[in-house]
Amino acid sequence: MRVAPNRLVSGEAVSFFDLLQGSAWGLAVLLIGLLLLSLAPPRRICLWLTVVAATVLAVGLGIQAANHATQVVQASTPFARTALGSGLWLVWLLLGLVLADALQALRAGTLARLGVATAVLLPLGLMLVSGGADELSIMKEYANRSDEYWGVIARHCQIVALALLFTLAIGLPLGWATHRYVRVGRAMFPLLNIVQTIPSIALFGLLMAPLAWLAASWPALGRAGISGVGLAPGVLALTLYSLLPVVRGTLAGLAQVPSAVTQAAQGLGFSPAQLFWQAQVPLALPVVLSGVRIASIQAVGLAAVTALIGAGGLGSLMFEGLFSSAQDLVLLGVVPIVALGVLVDGVFKLLIARTRPATPNMESAH
Amino acid sequence: MIEFANVSKTYGHTADAPKALDDVSLRIGSGELVVLIGGSGSGKSTLLKMINRMEQPDTGTVALDGQDMVHMPLRELRLRMGYVIQSVGLFPHWTVARNIGVVPTMLGWKPERIAARVTELLSLFDLDPTTYGPRYPHQLSGGQQQRVGVARALAGDPEVLLMDEPFGALDPLIRTALQDEVKRIHQASGKTIVMVTHDIDEALRLGTQIVLLEQGRIVQVGSPLALLSQPANKQVADFIGRSDVGIKLLSLQSAGSLARVEAPQSTPFLPASASLREAVSTLALHGCQSLNLLDDTGAHAGVLHATDLFNRRHTGSLPLSDDQGQHA
Numbered sequence A: 001m002r003v004a005p006n007r008l009v010s011g012e013a014v015s016f017f018d019l020l021q022g023s024a025w026g027l028a029v030l031l032i033g034l035l036l037l038s039l040a041p042p043r044r045i046c047l048w049l050t051v052v053a054a055t056v057l058a059v060g061l062g063i064q065a066a067n068h069a070t071q072v073v074q075a076s077t078p079f080a081r082t083a084l085g086s087g088l089w090l091v092w093l094l095l096g097l098v099l100a101d102a103l104q105a106l107r108a109g110t111l112a113r114l115g116v117a118t119a120v121l122l123p124l125g126l127m128l129v130s131g132g133a134d135e136l137s138i139m140k141e142y143a144n145r146s147d148e149y150w151g152v153i154a155r156h157c158q159i160v161a162l163a164l165l166f167t168l169a170i171g172l173p174l175g176w177a178t179h180r181y182v183r184v185g186r187a188m189f190p191l192l193n194i195v196q197t198i199p200s201i202a203l204f205g206l207l208m209a210p211l212a213w214l215a216a217s218w219p220a221l222g223r224a225g226i227s228g229v230g231l232a233p234g235v236l237a238l239t240l241y242s243l244l245p246v247v248r249g250t251l252a253g254l255a256q257v258p259s260a261v262t263q264a265a266q267g268l269g270f271s272p273a274q275l276f277w278q279a280q281v282p283l284a285l286p287v288v289l290s291g292v293r294i295a296s297i298q299a300v301g302l303a304a305v306t307a308l309i310g311a312g313g314l315g316s317l318m319f320e321g322l323f324s325s326a327q328d329l330v331l332l333g334v335v336p337i338v339a340l341g342v343l344v345d346g347v348f349k350l351l352i353a354r355t356r357p358a359t360p361n362m363e364s365a366h
Numbered sequence B: 001m002i003e004f005a006n007v008s009k010t011y012g013h014t015a016d017a018p019k020a021l022d023d024v025s026l027r028i029g030s031g032e033l034v035v036l037i038g039g040s041g042s043g044k045s046t047l048l049k050m051i052n053r054m055e056q057p058d059t060g061t062v063a064l065d066g067q068d069m070v071h072m073p074l075r076e077l078r079l080r081m082g083y084v085i086q087s088v089g090l091f092p093h094w095t096v097a098r099n100i101g102v103v104p105t106m107l108g109w110k111p112e113r114i115a116a117r118v119t120e121l122l123s124l125f126d127l128d129p130t131t132y133g134p135r136y137p138h139q140l141s142g143g144q145q146q147r148v149g150v151a152r153a154l155a156g157d158p159e160v161l162l163m164d165e166p167f168g169a170l171d172p173l174i175r176t177a178l179q180d181e182v183k184r185i186h187q188a189s190g191k192t193i194v195m196v197t198h199d200i201d202e203a204l205r206l207g208t209q210i211v212l213l214e215q216g217r218i219v220q221v222g223s224p225l226a227l228l229s230q231p232a233n234k235q236v237a238d239f240i241g242r243s244d245v246g247i248k249l250l251s252l253q254s255a256g257s258l259a260r261v262e263a264p265q266s267t268p269f270l271p272a273s274a275s276l277r278e279a280v281s282t283l284a285l286h287g288c289q290s291l292n293l294l295d296d297t298g299a300h301a302g303v304l305h306a307t308d309l310f311n312r313r314h315t316g317s318l319p320l321s322d323d324q325g326q327h328a
Helices: A024-039 A044-075 A086-105 A110-130 A137-180 A182-197 A200-217 A219-223 A231-255 A259-268 A272-302 A305-309 A314-323 A327-354 B044-049 B074-079 B096-100 B102-107 B111-124 B142-154 B172-189 B200-206 B224-229 B234-240 B242-251 B276-286 B306-315
Strands: A002-004 A081-083 B002-010 B019-028 B033-037 B059-064 B081-085 B160-164 B192-197 B209-214 B217-222 B269-271 B290-294 B300-305
Touching: A024 A044, A044 A086, A044 A110, A086 A110, A137 A182, A137 A231, A137 A272, A137 A314, A137 A327, A182 A231, A200 A219, A200 A231, A200 A305, A231 A272, A231 A305, A259 A272, A259 B074, A259 B081, A259 B102, A259 B142, A272 A327, A305 A314, A314 A327, B002 B044, B019 B044, B019 B059, B019 B209, B019 B217, B033 B044, B033 B172, B033 B200, B044 B160, B044 B192, B044 B209, B074 B081, B074 B102, B081 B142, B096 B102, B096 B111, B096 B142, B102 B111, B111 B142, B142 B160, B142 B172, B172 B192, B172 B200, B192 B200, B200 B224, B200 B242, B209 B224, B209 B234, B217 B224, B217 B234, B224 B234, B224 B242, B242 B276, B269 B276, B276 B290, B276 B306, B300 B306
Parallel strands: B033 B192, B033 B209, B081 B160, B160 B192, B269 B290
Antiparallel strands: A002 A081, B002 B019, B002 B059, B209 B217, B290 B300
16 A cells, blocks of 8 residues: 555655555454465365455455555545555565365356355455545546546447458458468468567557558548558558457467368268358367457457557556556556457457367266 | 179379279179179279279179169169178267168158168168167167167168178178178178179178179189089189089088988987088087987977098088979
């Protein structure tokens, strides 16, 4: 926890031990308990206790920090800022790791994982909504921008969604072509690999000139939103970055369809369309989706950088914070990006599991 | 009837590329079980794949019932033929039932008829329909998978069944069981079956005609007996394996064919349908001179005497058919 007289000064750290009173003792006990549990043999009961302790600790620390912030503000000027200290972020990170590890060891199903995630996020979310954490500096930054904040998130999602749409429209047929015609792959992959190695800011710069020229030459394009800065170059660059994983995934997916299956299908009289839709597509889908998943997570992160060329999105908050050394503003931009990334990751993992009907690990109990 | 006329095929375009098939002419009659056999690179698989046009001849024609295949619509042609490959190639994302029903579905059968056909075929291959129908291929053993593969090939009631080394990847016990099933199906349905193998014992067990290929040419065509007793040249004799031709000849004839009508003796039992080869094995195992034979119902069907077996061999006369020399 850091307390500062205003948002620009870096403030003084407040240790957890200074706050050790009342209910905080409970948290300290939990922390020690967690340490002891890590020494315990990995029985199911111990693992579940670990999950419960880590969950309560993660929630409790958040509430504790918010309460302290409220006390501090009541005792000083309204300009005072109370930020979450690096120690708390670190503890949250470690608790996340502990939870992930314990759930892995328990071989918890999707439902149990979702349950634990809800148990951690729901109370913290409720606290945010109810205003209990309003005195934390990150929430103050939010309060300053609450009217535009959701628009910024929507814009971020829009950039990612548009880029993915274009990527799929181009990447899936391209991936199929690289599978069907070896030459296409030989021509395509060096190109895509080079694109992937260009630093993102450089790529935006490279795209600005031709797009600006396009817009200047054909005013109709300019009116349609194509210009050197803003959404168009951002989406275009993201599309270029996302192509490689999608094309690779599509190629890998089609290539791992057993040749025995295609041969048998042809021999039995499948038409080329039946072979494609009934055998190749369903068998390639999980691998193709893995490629799309990587592209999506990458796009969620990279979309932040498009703010530099005026595309908007959460990156704009992040950079504004960086340029004015307002760390909480940076966090306000970064936290939803991370959350979006995790969300996208989860959705795709679920989809991939759903499209994998006949692998040994999905074996139904018969 | 399938007819190859002067078929040649070369893979690759260089002038010195070896010919996969070199001026092959062959007639496969309806209802035959023809085994194409030869070493690797003999062209046996290429020849088989020309029947459902997975391969095209460079020169020459392949005709089905007198009609040149080039002029037939490809899909309809393939739907008229069952196709079994060594690596099975079941659709891993479909249940066993859906795998078997795929050709009938493409033929536009009604769902009830397809379901009935799937049940019938699973039962034919000793797989309980309610247990195995809903399973996925990866939940089956290798032998069960290939049973489903053969069932899938038979599902559309094809005129011709093509089998490309169907049992090559299976262990000997399961292979023998599946060979018996194919033989049974062939005898019961009278379908034309063309099978590729490199296993001479499989060829002798199953084939009504055996086609021996080497380097893209047909070396000899004939019944198992003809191949064993009159090999066309030294290569054929080598391929068959000279050292145990006598034993292989015994495997072509049933024990019942040499049975004497006698009362049962206190000797071991053997089904009359077993081959003379098995009879010799049983005699050697028990160290005795005769065996009681049993018919399909388990009733006494005569006695087989070791002396009859070896007298026939000694006189040098070759058994010509199962009926000849039957004492009963």
